[in-house]
Amino acid sequence: MNPVVIYVEEISKYVDAEVTIRGWLHNKRSSGKIQFIQLRDGTGIIQAVVSKAAVGDEIFGQLEGLTQESSLTVTGKAHADKRSPGGYELDVATVQIVQIAEPYPITPKEHGVAFLMKHRHLWLRSQRQHAILRIRHEIIRACRDFFDQRGYTLLDTPILTPNACEGTSSLFETPYFDEKAYLSQSGQLYNEATAAAFGKVYTFGPTFRAEKSKTRRHLMEFWMIEPEIAYATLEDIMSLSESLITCIVQRVLESRRTELLSLERDVSKLEAVQSPFPRMTYDEAVLALQARGLPAQVGNDFGGDEETVLSSTYEKPILIHRYPTSVKAFYMQPDPDQSDRVLCVDVLAPEGYGEIIGGGQRIHDLDLLCRRLQQHNLPIEAFQWYVDLRRYGSVPHAGFGMGIERVVAWICKLDHVRETIPFPRMLYRLYP
């Protein structure tokens, strides 16, 4: 019988069976006539025990000089072994060396960030990057499941857009045959059209911001999930954002605890993320900042420092709502109780991570929307379709956007968003 080809993650199902595993040399040590090879295959690492008696002198000799990340397949009998790092071991019968790697640039020693970023295509093979990106995948699945299970329709909004939603200065621009197109910063405006068609919708894709900022929270290209609901209010989406976040954290705790622990994440901090979340108005937040000695002023938006302080105060994410009209986008619905405040909410992640969600209720009144477009010097012609939504059965509606990379950074407790996406796009960093 031919040995079955398996992945390391399946090993527990094949105890005492003859299996083949195909992978790369992660590490090895030798004790004369036996070599212990740490073989990684992308799903895990297994220790393969190779004796000279089993594989012969030639192969054994080749293995002794084998470089890190060399590719090889090993066949042998799987057995449980508590002393082995993964709990299982392979007693190797045969080895096939596929390629002897050139000296691998990323070694167990410390490397600088610039070096690692330049070698991102190889850095992705490290255990730390595996843990982070598996958690990312789980977060994305949790988001999609959350909305799918609640009857939302996924409607992918376009990346190439004709109108520059909030000014063109922070947009990537590309020629589009005889026109110009801009890379989308948000699917929200389109979401408003699809929400009026489908009731409750979401979009989930890459978004772009050409900001000349170099902070630990910014990428030029990042993924955003954006729900939008017809007949919804600010209150509705505040609750929804709470449910979404608790659901994501729960899911990662359940399905990716091993990865969290390998990152030395204090999971008790995540276990504390339970509804209800603290809520405060913008004005209350300003007072809270002032009480901590920060020079916050009513009327100004919060910067990174203010967000860090606010989001370090509580154990849970906090919802800050009703910002001044002047610091928010043109489409925000005014608060009926305070005409210079809008029905918006920012959700700040705890532990100093700052904004992960921004959203609110959108203007549904035709005249008010047209006035706002004018006040913001936006070309009403380009927004005609958007204005149409206020002509044909306009309803109160609300939604939000959540940036995936910031959620990953927070849940993994990373210093910087650059590790939260396979190939980060940053200021002056477009390679690889």
Next chain:
Amino acid sequence: MNPVVIYVEEISKYVDAEVTIRGWLHNKRSSGKIQFIQLRDGTGIIQAVVSKAAVGDEIFGQLEGLTQESSLTVTGKAHADKRSPGGYELDVATVQIVQIAEPYPITPKEHGVAFLMKHRHLWLRSQRQHAILRIRHEIIRACRDFFDQRGYTLLDTPILTPNACEGTSSLFETPYFDEKAYLSQSGQLYNEATAAAFGKVYTFGPTFRAEKSKTRRHLMEFWMIEPEIAYATLEDIMSLSESLITCIVQRVLESRRTELLSLERDVSKLEAVQSPFPRMTYDEAVLALQARGLPAQVGNDFGGDEETVLSSTYEKPILIHRYPTSVKAFYMQPDPDQSDRVLCVDVLAPEGYGEIIGGGQRIHDLDLLCRRLQQHNLPIEAFQWYVDLRRYGSVPHAGFGMGIERVVAWICKLDHVRETIPFPRMLYRLYP
């Protein structure tokens, strides 16, 4: 007790209960003292029966003049009624008119395509577009579930890329601070890096092609799912593409049969999509075309006409493999048995729909890859990271890309891909 606010799709759970539904006027008819309102809320349509006695003269009068797509909420008792279009009806107690719509541009009469495309933001409210885009959502879910359940890791590849994979003529270009960036045509090259890190991976996102072509199969912006597997061969990914397609079709038949039927799709054609699919080499395909009188020549790629003929021949998708090296991309692994053929496969959907999948085995030999880059006049410096994958534990590997819009067009049997995505981007069509 307040009536519960529900969506039409939940109505069967609320028979004999007092419910509120919030939506838009789809259609109505009157018989003197009773009006029958077709109310759509994005999840379905329900007939609301309004009597003058229940709502009073004023509201009743307003309803009589109510325009299509006016927004309103109705409250009343739900009951089953076989004569009613959806099987349920609402006996209305109260009505609240939210907005009286301006005369709606899309009426039940026929409209031209240009008019509908210009009003895409409103066209999306039609039942036909609902059916298509719900099927799209189901197809996307089926794809993600397929790979998630098989242990693939999702690794989102970048949209902004430094290197122009297959020449810059069909790429969208954007300034990227001091550099130039190109919008990705495929995540494949990056997938090859992540597959070497994670074993089996997929990416799923928008891709871009700035081709000046105006056919029923082309969009400038389209979504593609791309798996890539280390240690995989052409044979492996041919089987995988078969499993993926059968799984998708099965899922749509199970979960979206109502929508298929509303599109008058002949579902028996989809039910016939079962493994195994017919397979033929490129050379066999040329002979088959010649036998049908087409001027196909060995050495030329297939065009739209050839694809249409080939994919009209069988009831199932067909796999055409081993094309000439000269008509395929630089990274294709040569066939060991015929040096001028490569280990690639195109999958053509039946019923004349043409290519939905393209893929193959990639070159894993360092010297051969470098030669190919040179032969194709590609800047080796920009591909350094890609070449690195052949230096550090190179292994045979393979993958493919499947265009979602073409799959949706085929499964829904649409004449044109423009209806397969919420906001299609076509030649000279960037609005809305």
